[in-house]
Amino acid sequence: MSTDEFEERLTALRPRLHRYCARMTGSTVDGEDVLQDTLVKALSARAEAARVDNFEGWLFRIAHNTSLDLLRRRSRNTVVPLSEDFEAAPMPEADIVAVSFQTFLQLPELQRCAVILKDVLGHSIDEVASIADCTPAAAKSALQRGRTALRQLAKMPTDTRLPLMPEAARQKMAAFVDLFRMGDFNAIRAMLADDVKLELVNRLKWEGRDKIVPYFTRYAEETKWRFSFGAVEGRPAMLVFESGAMEKPAYFVLVDWRNEQISAIRDFLFAPYALDSANWVRLGLA
Template structure:
């Protein structure tokens, strides 16, 4: 496995791979993605539950994979690949939580380090309801509960990942489990109404479904960014994004939708006579102009997670 991973980033004769993917990703980076594909669903699930958003979780996972690709020569033991990737993911999630001041919001109701009695573990494969509620815990407790009760890591492995001790992990687990035990199930909030964004998305959908690419481009800023998971990261103006839709063999349409309390676009594919959701697109606007698009066509686990949560 380790040789396979190294081979995926080792330069062929006369070819130097790009170690900071920008624009269309080169073949060597895509080969690297293939070598870690077996870990993608669990990594995404961890990032999504740590951040409280499946879409933020996917964005973070893309950054995790970029970082791992750049640093793969530091990995000497193939058996260490899984914990190594989880460690990078954990650190990225913590940075995200801090940058969004989510940590202060999450801890607002649990300011004290009160002593709590030990609670029996939920065990591997903890219920999805509990898994969703971990976002209400402080980051360390959130990570410990996820890594132990959902991903079945050992106390020693968790301590290494979160920079603690086995005793510290046990304490965090007890606190986290006790808090989760008294939290009521909470429904996903409806998206906050933003009339300007709603109008912009409706116009975007109308033009997109008409294949009016010039009209769509007119809704975007000159330096709008595009990220298509596993494929492209760069300027929208330099991408083949719209041409890919033109070349698509399956009939498609897009429509406004909502996911985890956020307004998104849903790309539907026609299967026989039935339209089915295929993937999500996230649109960010500033001053009435689209400045960032994130396309999750290569991430079926996002819709799988939504279906599991709804079940």
């Protein structure tokens, strides 16, 4: 496989890999971090001439192990009590997609892996077993238990409130969004730290105040976007809507601060898959 073909296949699989990583980690943003680590590891393995017989399975195995590494660092693995009355039938795809990332996080790791790979991404039991490094029997059992657990969780009352964000973080992000809406990019540039980092997820990374000037120039020239203050998974965010399509954001932007300066901007323009089933809410600017 040529380098160009290798990178093309990585790009094509990126949304599917993110769906897996986001549900495994319980966060669309953490899922993107795990996805990027996965791609770095894949490129490194290629440079070392790793033998790959099943490209997609190999890539999902790396994503699986990288997700587990993050989960173990967080020491979060909540087990859901289950009955022994297993249900073998899959949940309807629409119901699976609607399940929140945090609900998936309540399943034990192997159950979560099995349900995501089989019912969300369409892998076979044998493929699940290969990716999760277990026997097909164990994968099938985990799938049955995971499906049962999700049905039980779906019947339970849910608290859909997002975590409260600190008032200082709310005010800073609201001001950032207000300046974007007014097109006052000079004011935003004045808030940038000298070593500010910009990531256009799935496209490029820049560092330095002078380096990222074109980012604001291009937004100043674009007229199809509408900006709103909100939250994604409880994090202050700028929600970006296409003009005339205000029901759901097209993507979102996160901003990190160091004291009163902007230290990092993470823009998901080129990674719209990150909003798939993510918890988001529009908030008032005031």
